[in-house]
Amino acid sequence: MKKIMFVASEAVPFIKTGGLADVVGALPKCFDKEYFDVRVIIPKYQCMKEEFKNQLQYVAHFYMDIGYRNEYVGILELEYEGIHFYFIDNEYYFSGYRPYGDIRFDLEKFAFFSKAALSILPVIDFKPDIIHCHDWQTGLIPVYLKDQFQLGDFYREIKSVITIHNLRFQGTWDVKTVREITGLPDYFFTPDKLEAYKDANYLKGGIVFADAITTVSNTYAEEIKTEFYGEKLDGLLRARANSLRGIVNGIDYDEYNPATDPYITKTYDAKTFRKEKVKNKTALQRDLGLETDPKKMMIGVVSRLTDQKGFDLVSYIMDELCQDQVQIVILGTGEEHYENMFRHFAWKYNGKVSANIYYDEAMSHRIYASSDAFLMPSLFEPCGLSQLMSLRYGTLPIVRETGGLKDTVEPYNEFENSGTGFSFKNFNAHEMLATIRYAEKVYYDKKREWNKMVDRAMARDYSWNSSAKQYEEMYNWLIGY
Structure with a gap:
């Protein structure tokens, strides 16, 4: 022994x-x-x-x-x-x-x-x-x-x-x-x-x-x-x-399990997500005062709001991103200028952006379950757990290729029909925006491909x-x- x-x-x-x-x-x-x-x-x-x-x-x-x-x-x-x-x-x-x-x-x-x-x-x-x-x-x-x-x-x-x-x-x-x-x-x-x-x-x-x-x-x-x-x-x-x-x-696969999670509105698994996952989204839209539309792409962010997490990139392109057919839900606290930046955009794009400047375990689970994509553009990330949680919930990560993000999120390849998310290489705001827009295009124009990616994401094993x-x-x- x-x-x-x-x-x-x-x-x-x-x-x-x-x-x-x-x-x-x-x-x-x-x-x-x-x-x-x-x-x-x-x-x-x-x-x-x-x-x-x-x-x-x-x-x-x-x-x-x-x-x-x-x-x-x-x-x-x-x-x-x-x-x-x-x-x-x-x-x-x-x-x-x-x-x-x-x-x-x-x-x-x-x-x-x-x-x-x-x-x-x-x-x-x-x-x-x-x-x-x-x-x-x-x-x-x-x-x-x-x-x-x-x-x-x-x-x-x-x-x-x-x-x-x-x-x-x-x-x-x-x-x-x-x-x-x-x-x-x-x-x-x-x-x-x-x-x-x-x-x-x-x-x-x-x-x-x-x-x-x-x-x-x-x-x-x-x-x-x-x-x-x-x-x-x-x-x-x-x-x-x-x-x-x-x-x-x-991550703890018992605690983060969309099939049994007590915090989410509607439980689902790899077989039922096509029908059931969206019910989490519409419930969250209603609760957060966003426009209720099951078809609209929702991008989630659950994070400490700090430079390390890449929020200077987000603040740079936020106005442009809000012109798109997306909703953005943020949960977290951190540096004051990022907190205020998200509050500002939630005021300016009421119904499109929800800024929740606090931390709450139940709300984090709801965002993982409700979002279609999860944004994590870190400057550096030793491992990162949020992208593992979002994969588990069939929410496709959009990440920068660094540290654990590079090791755990396989970028979508439309020619080989492979991948579990989307990634960009350089720490650059418009490279990130282009990647988010590529994800939007797949979400809206190639729904079958998107769902197959969700299948692959939920099949990955990142348990301990x-x-x-x-x-x-x-x-x-x-x-x-």
């Missing part, structure tokens, strides 16, 4: 700010239980839902030295959907209203969390073959493993993996402060270890010291070795290319099972099976 310990700053259903939580909550359930014992360590945040906090069982507590401090480490546990979750308790660090806040304090909080995650292993009597770390918040774990924890026999054989969910976030601060916070010796703060451009960098430490590095799609794994996408770590990632691989994220198999292969390779 191989033992794997996931360590992360968030996991559904306990705490979520983004896609990382979906991965850490869903992936451990998909490993073959006969061969893998996979467990998870996350912080015990004060802002977790009460229903979960009330179920936690106390295991033990002790005090731990870190930097110049001596800190309380409490351990609680809960078995949820067959997976053991351990929660590290320390009210000083984890009592805020949100999991993240002030970066200086976050750096101290996650240095504590990383060292505590290693320190509790003998106490819970679990010696993993591999510790699987996620993002900069756990970047110090491979570093500590190579430093203070090498002295005890218990830790000597343990391997580490780090998964980069988004390279843009690295956890950096000045060297002097980080040295005090972490208690790591001076020789770790050199350009070949934790130091990068005069600062200390948690994620860099993880990339340097981990035994293997993964990221969340094949294309992103290639892209981050280039200067444009590499966020100043491309040289290091090229140097470690032999240890780097891309494994695409999945195939990703789990690739992680299993990597674990076996690392352990030496």
Whole structure:
């Protein structure tokens, strides 16, 4: 039996700010239980839902030295959907209203969390073959493993993996402060270890010291070795290319299932979508005050409204796009100028554009189920989950060919009758507009071809099972099976 310990700053259903939580909550359930014992360590945040906090069982507590401090480490546990979750308790660090806040304090909080995650292993009597770390918040774990924890026999054989969910976030601060916070010796703060451009960098430490590095799609794994996408770590990632691989994220196929989804007006599946899917559209049109017309093409957007997601392209062509026979439904929050831009167009093109500047799980499901196409023109996208959800609901993605979008959406080819969506290559507003208009043409003039594409989209399997198999292969390779 191989033992794997996931360590992360968030996991559904306990705490979520983004896609990382979906991965850490869903992936451990998909490993073959006969061969893998996979467990998870996350912080015990004060802002977790009460229903979960009330179920936690106390295991033990002790005090731990870190930097110049001596800190309380409490351990609680809960078995949820067959997976053991351990929660590290320390009210000083984890009592805020949100999991993240002030970066200086976050750096101290996650240095504590990383060292505590290693320190509790003998106490819970679990010696993993591999510790699987996620993002900069756990970047110090491979570093500590190579430093203070090498002295005890218990830790000597343990391997580490780090998964980069988004390279843009690295956890950096000045060297002097980080040295005090972490208690790591001076020789770790050199350009070949934790130091990068005069600062200390948690994620860099993880990339340097981990035994293997993964990221969340094949294309992103290639892209981050280039200067444009590499966020100043491309040289290091090229140097470690032999240890780097891309494994695409999945989505929870029970939660996102148009045949059983409680949030949508009319359930449907691959056999019945031709008749039933449209009933979701007309219901949403009525509820959002759009013109009720089952034949009109609806384009959905569910996203954080930020530069990364390509909304500067959208704002540039929005007036032109609104001259077409389309309706556009937006759901999400983000940068104020994008929020106001969508509000403006919803006012200007009343009945055509609906701007829902908030986030709501039920509404997101309704948009995936109701729309004909889903727009996702990202500047960069490590994996992306929205396009996987829209494929599952038979809503054809229109995406830019980057990262996971390129790996998961096959562009329509009218000569070979293949494809599951539409894509454009350059980060260019009119190239995007031309692609949207091409999609409109197929939707209105070649309905049979469109429906065949929906068939293919709904037949694709982006559940967690195939990703789990690739992680299993990597674990076996690392352990030496």
